[in-house]
Amino acid sequence: MTSPALATIGDNSTHLWGMTNAERVRRISQAQGFDEQGPTIILAHLDYAFDPMWTTYLKSRPGTVVTRNGRPVLAHVGEVEANEAAALMIAGRPLPGLKVIEAEDEAGILNEVLRKRERPFMEPLTPATVPAIERLSYKGAYKGVTDVLTKYLWPEWAFRLTQLSARIGISPNGITAIGSVLCIMATVAFWYGWFWTGLATGLVFMVLDTVDGKLARCTITSSKLGNAWDHGVDLVHPPFWWWAWAAGCAPYGRALSDEMFWIVIGTMLFGYVAQRLIEGAFIVRFGMHIHVWQKFDSDFRLVTARRNPNMVILLAGLLIGRPDWGIIGVAAWTAISLVVHLVRLLQAMAVKRAGVAMVSWLA
Structure with missing residues (x-):
């Protein structure tokens, strides 16, 4: 046509x-x-x-x-x-x-x-x-179900940075490049037990991770390269952060035992991959993301074991001087989130077998 x-x-x-x-x-x-x-x-x-x-x-x-x-x-x-x-x-x-x-x-x-x-x-x-329209435009690009930090803490910071980037002519890929460097720096800081430095660097990266996508949408400059780069970094880096944090507990002075280290790493890696596979399977079988099926799923997406909620757990552990407890908490929350996702997938399959139409609560 x-x-x-x-x-x-x-x-x-x-x-x-x-x-x-x-x-x-x-x-x-x-x-x-x-x-x-x-x-x-x-x-x-x-x-x-x-x-x-x-x-x-x-x-x-x-x-x-x-x-x-x-x-x-x-x-x-x-x-x-x-x-x-x-x-x-x-x-x-x-x-x-x-x-x-x-x-x-x-x-x-x-x-x-x-x-x-x-x-x-x-x-x-x-x-x-112009100020009101730019805010409306930014809000229009800030759609979808997401985590609690991105929904409630980032928006104003990211809006101002998006405005500044557009004014001075930084491209979305330029923001992604800066964020990628900061992501690597945070990984190194975690590995050496420099947790506060890593958290500060990671915080800037996480905000920029919102800015690049919003800048691309607001300035109508999305590209296949930028989309693949941004999503590739998002997909790959979290396990490296968790591994580096677990390793960094030793130089910090709160080393995990060998047995606990591998339990934590195994749980996080398996849980991370399995949750992504479940999300993919849900999309293939039902034509929508698992987090938009029912209101519970959208609410759970606010705190599910993704990078940003996990960082809150790590911060809580560090505040009491126990980064080791923080990474153990992330592993435990990853396992709980995996169970929730698996149960929701099985429930959705049962609903479909019963002949009930699968419709998002947002429809």
Whole structure:
């Protein structure tokens, strides 16, 4: 099926995330696979900034216009009607014969990826509205079920760093590169028992691990390389951190016995790999992530034995001068989390065998 084209009308010199609105729309067009020419065209009014979800939504809906406070902002029209529609949009007049969607409608639109209704932003773009729009844009990129630190502690820090990175022109891959160096430095610090140094370095890395993805989404600069690099680092480094922490307990003065060391390492490695396999199996069998099935699963994702919650356990142990207890606690929590994931997978299989539809509670 031929894709429509995406074109801009009007002009706007106001910068958003370090770029003009015309450049932002161009990046959206490229990222979403719009054709340079097509049998239909989506017209985008540069007086407004909008969530990229709107163009994704309109792509398959010719004959539709999205308005903000009665003014047409996005319109999917035929190529023949494009000039007339553009003139009406510039004048702020209605487009006759098109289905109208009001951007301010609280009902929102269906996010077909997350299978839930959302109300994407669409706001007049002026120098005065830039801070609010950037916050809305950032919030739009901060979707999904995640851990307690990423959800409640990181957002404001990461937002400010994302703004700064966009202003000075650091790319998402540049942030990932800085984070990768810090990740290695934290590993070395843990190995030598420099736990406070490692935690401080790791904290900066963990925040940057949020920034690179949000910067890519906000500036429309996601790439296959960046995505693979970011997710590759996320996937590989946690076991090395836990191993280094366990080894670092000896130079710190709280060495684990040989037997306890290997119990801890074996439990963490097995639990880490097994949980990832269970998550993958759940996606394959049921077409959704295990953490979006029921509300319990989303709530448990806040504290499940992933890197960030585990770091809280390690910090608690270090605060009382017992990093060895901290790593033992991580191993125990990894085992408990593995059991929870396995039980949820078996319960989901039983539900499907009973003929009950598997639907995310977020749908």
